[in-house]
Amino acid sequence: MSELFYDASSIDYPIVDADSHVNEPPELWQDRVPAKFKTRAPKVLSTERGEFWSFEDGKELWPVGLTAMAGLSYLEYKPFGMTYAKMRPGSFDTKERLRDMDADGIYAQILYPSVTLKGASVYSGERELQLCCVRSYNEWLAEFCEGSGGRLIGQGIIPTTGLDDAVAELDWSLKTGHRGIVISSFPNGSLDPQPEDERFWGLAQEASVPVAVHIGSFLPAGMGRRKEIDWKSLRFLGMAAWTKAGGQTLGVVCDLIFAGIYDRFPQLKIVLVEANIGWIPTLLEQADDMYRRYRWYSGAVDKMKLMPSEIFMRHFWATFMLDSVGVEMRHRMNLRHIMWSTDYPHSGSDWPDSRVTLERVFRGVPRSEVKLMIHTNCKQLYGLDYIPDALEL
Numbered sequence: 001m002s003e004l005f006y007d008a009s010s011i012d013y014p015i016v017d018a019d020s021h022v023n024e025p026p027e028l029w030q031d032r033v034p035a036k037f038k039t040r041a042p043k044v045l046s047t048e049r050g051e052f053w054s055f056e057d058g059k060e061l062w063p064v065g066l067t068a069m070a071g072l073s074y075l076e077y078k079p080f081g082m083t084y085a086k087m088r089p090g091s092f093d094t095k096e097r098l099r100d101m102d103a104d105g106i107y108a109q110i111l112y113p114s115v116t117l118k119g120a121s122v123y124s125g126e127r128e129l130q131l132c133c134v135r136s137y138n139e140w141l142a143e144f145c146e147g148s149g150g151r152l153i154g155q156g157i158i159p160t161t162g163l164d165d166a167v168a169e170l171d172w173s174l175k176t177g178h179r180g181i182v183i184s185s186f187p188n189g190s191l192d193p194q195p196e197d198e199r200f201w202g203l204a205q206e207a208s209v210p211v212a213v214h215i216g217s218f219l220p221a222g223m224g225r226r227k228e229i230d231w232k233s234l235r236f237l238g239m240a241a242w243t244k245a246g247g248q249t250l251g252v253v254c255d256l257i258f259a260g261i262y263d264r265f266p267q268l269k270i271v272l273v274e275a276n277i278g279w280i281p282t283l284l285e286q287a288d289d290m291y292r293r294y295r296w297y298s299g300a301v302d303k304m305k306l307m308p309s310e311i312f313m314r315h316f317w318a319t320f321m322l323d324s325v326g327v328e329m330r331h332r333m334n335l336r337h338i339m340w341s342t343d344y345p346h347s348g349s350d351w352p353d354s355r356v357t358l359e360r361v362f363r364g365v366p367r368s369e370v371k372l373m374i375h376t377n378c379k380q381l382y383g384l385d386y387i388p389d390a391l392e393l
Contacts, residue, residue, distance in 0.1 A: 002366035002367055002368045002369070003366070003367050004364050004365065004366055004367065005362045005363065005364070005365050005366070005367045005370045006359065006363055006364070007359065008105075008355035008356070008358050008359050010367065011105075011355075011358075011370075011374075012390055012391050013371060013375050013388075013389055013390050013391055014107030014108065014375060014387055014388060014391060015105060015106050015107055015108075015374050015375060016107060016108045016109075016110075016339075016374065016375050016378040016379050016384065016387065017106050017108065017109040017110065017340075017341050017342045017344070017378075018110050018273075018319040018339035018340065018341040018377075018378045019110060019112060019214075019273050019274055019319040019321075019339075019341035019342070019343060020109040020110065020111060020112070020341065020342055020343065020344045020345075020349075021067065021091075021111065021112050021113065021114050021343070021344065021345065021346055022091060022092060022111055022112075022113060022114060022141065022144065023064070023067055023068055023084075023087060023091035023092055023114050023115075023345065024042075024092065024113060024114060024115045024137065024140070025084075025092040025140075026043070026044035026051075026084055028042075028136060028137065028140050029041040029042045029043065029133055029136050029137075030043055032132075032136035032139065032140070033129075033132045033133065033136055034132065037128075037129050037132055039057050040056050040057050040124065040129060041123075041129070041132070041133060042054065042055055042115060042123065042133065044064070044084065045058075045061070046083070049063070049080045049081065050063060050064060050065065050080045050081040050082050050083055051063075051064040051082065051083045051084060052064065053115055055122055055123065055124075056124055060122070062115070063079050063080050063082070064082045064083065064084065064087070065078060065079040065080055065081065065082045066078075066079050066346065066347040067114040067345070067346050067347075068082050068086075068087035068088070068091055068345055068346075069345065069346065069347040069349065070087075070088050070090075070091075070100070070344050070345030070346075070349045070351040071088055071345075071351055071352065077347055079231045080231070087345070088100060088345055090344075090345065091345050092144070094144055094145075094146070094147055094148055094152065095147075097144075097148075097152065098148060098151060098152075100344070100345075100351065100352070101151065103351075103352045104342070104344070104351050104352045104353075104354045104355075105354065105355055106342060106344075106354065107151060107387065108150070108151045108152070108153060108384065108387060109151070109152060109153065109342070109344070110153045110155065110180065110341075110378065110382065111141065111144075111145070111152060111153060111154055111155060112155065112182065112212075112214055112273065113137065113141075113157060113182075114346070115137075116137065116157055116184075117214055117215075117216040117217060118184070118216050118217055118219070119160060119184025119185065119216075119217040119218070119219075120133070120134050120157055120158065120159045120160050120161075120184055121160045121184065121185070127161040127162075127165070130159055130160070130161055131159055131161060131165060131169075134157055134158075134159045134169060135169070135172070137157060138154075138156045138157060138169070138172070138173055138176065138178065139176075141154045141155075141156075141178070142154055142176045142177055142178065145177070150384070150386055150387070153179050153180070153382055153384070154177070154178045154179065154180075155173075155178050155179065155180035155181055155182050155212060156169060156170070156172070156173025156174075156176070156178040156180075156181050156182070157169075157181070157182045157184075158170060158173075158181055158182065158183045158184070158187070159189075160184060160185040160189045161189055162188065162189045163187050163188050163189070163196050163197065163199060163200060165189075166183075166187040166188075166189070166200050167187070167199060167200055167203060170200065170203055170204065170207075170209075171203070174207050174209060179209070179210075179382045179383065179384075180209060180210045180211075180212055180271070180382060181204070181209055181210075181211055181212065182211075182212045182213075182214060182217075183211055183212070183213060183217075183218075184213075184214075184217035184218055185217075185218065187199075187200035187201070191218065191255075192255075193255060193259045193260075193261075197259075197261075198261065198264065198265075201261055201265050201268055202265065204268060204269075205265045205267045205268045208267065208269070208383070209269070210269045210270075210271045210317070210381055210382065211268070211269065211270050211271065212270075212271040212272075212273050213249070213252055213253075213256075213270070213271070213272055213273065214273040214274060215243050215244075215248050215249060215273065215274045215275050216243075216248070218252045219248070243275070244274070244275070244276055244348075245275075245276065245278070245279060246275045246276060246277075246278070246279035246280070246283075248275065249272055249275035250279070250283060252272075253272060253283070253312075253316070254283075254287070256270055256316075257287060257308050257311050257312060257316075258287075258300070258304075258308070260300075260303040260304060262304075262306065262311050262314070262315055263303075263304070263305050263306075266314075268315055269315065269317065269381065270315055270316050270317070271316075271317045271318070271319070271381070272316060272317070272318040272319070273318075273319050273341075274319060274321070274341070274343065274348070275318065275319075276318075276319075276320040276321065276322075276323040276326055277318050277320045277323055277326035277327075277329075277330075277333065277338050278323050278325040278326035278329060279326075280312070280318065280326070280329075280332075280333045281329050281332035281333060284308065284309040284312055284332075284333070285309075287308035287309065287312075288307050288308055288309050290308075291304070291307060291308050312333075312334075313333070313334045313337070314334075316334075316337065317337040317338070317339060317377070317381055318333075318337065318338055318339070319338075319339050319340070319341045320338065320339075320340060320341065321340070321341055321342070321343055321348050321357075322348075322357060322360070322361060323361065324360070324361050326338070327361055327362060327365060327373075330365075330369070330373075335369060335372060335373075336372060336376075336377055336380075337377065338373055338377065339373060339374075339377045339378045339381070340358070340361070340373050340374045342354050358370075358374065362374075375389075376389075
């Protein structure tokens with residue numbers, strides 16, 4: 001029987017964080033987009049209530065707040081009042097980021113955005129402007145990762161302006177060095193799968209690149225739009241709990257499981273990010289039951305050689321933070337496909353005390369299994385072979 005985990009001081013290998021974030025610097029898009037788009041491109045506005053990101057010249061505003069809570073106490077958590085001058089510079093500065101990772105005992109991090117968590121469509125529905133903003137972010141992120149010695153792992157975001165644009169940005173991102181991609185719609189640009197998407201899936205499979213879906217994206221028009229959030233309402237807490245318990249992700253993952261593509265793309269890799277994992281066993285049980293009952297009249301029997309649970313076990317990975325229930329149920333999912341994360345510098349982060357969280361989540365779990373969830377699984381998924389399996393003493 002494997003030795004059990006109780007003390008974070010027993011971790012003798014590099015921790016790989018499967019989901020952390022940048023706070024994009026205020027000048028990112030203003031410095032990079034063509035002059036004709038500067039007024040409409042994302043910019044930071046200073047107000048009496050703190051700083052806000054402005055989209056489409058103020059048509060949408062998003063407070064600089066809960067995406068920059070690292071190091072603060074819960075008493076200081078609030079969606080408004082934060083400024084870039086107050087937040088930890090590790091949000092957007094490479095050297096400072098590495099210092100914060102060292103302080104937290106984290107070796108490497110997979111990076112996601114903050115401004116565009118809702119998806120590339122937040123930039124604009126206008127194709128040319130959205131593509132300029134997408135490329136500007138992807139370029140900046142590649143620069144942010146440079147000089148990190150491979151500790152910062154970038155992922156390109158994919159536009160929602162159509163299949164050709166999605167394929168082009170996938171190709172550019174891989175050639176630029178990004179090790180993953182983040183989608184907020186199906187490759188065709190809509191929330192519905194289409195046969196044309198297969199060109200994108202085929203390229204992703206050929207490149208062995210993980211395709212990630214982060215919470216907050218893949219939402220129907222009008223759902224979860226930023227200007228509609230009542231931050232002081234108890235319903236905000238309910239929305240947050242629903243999201244972190246997988247509620248927002250359930251519809252997306254069902255669409256992906258039943259997309260009917262995995263027989264043709266047996267090596268495709270999908271990553272579900274920040275929705276945690278405790279909900280997965282129930283979903284798989286129900287998905288299998290629906291398949292058994294309805295596969296004949298729906299035509300699924302001819303389009304899916306594998307059961308839904310088998311598809312999920314083979315093709316899907318998932319990240320989690322504080323999810324002791326999910327960890328207890330780890331053997332009812334693919335143990336080699338679940339990965340712990342910090343969410344730094346967002347409000348889900350426990351920086352600089354992530355090791356306290358590790359002790360809380362993994363207490364009593366075999367140490368060999370803990371290593372899978374905080375090191376091996378993420379390392380293997382992203383092909384980070386250069387990360388050592390043990391720390392040098």
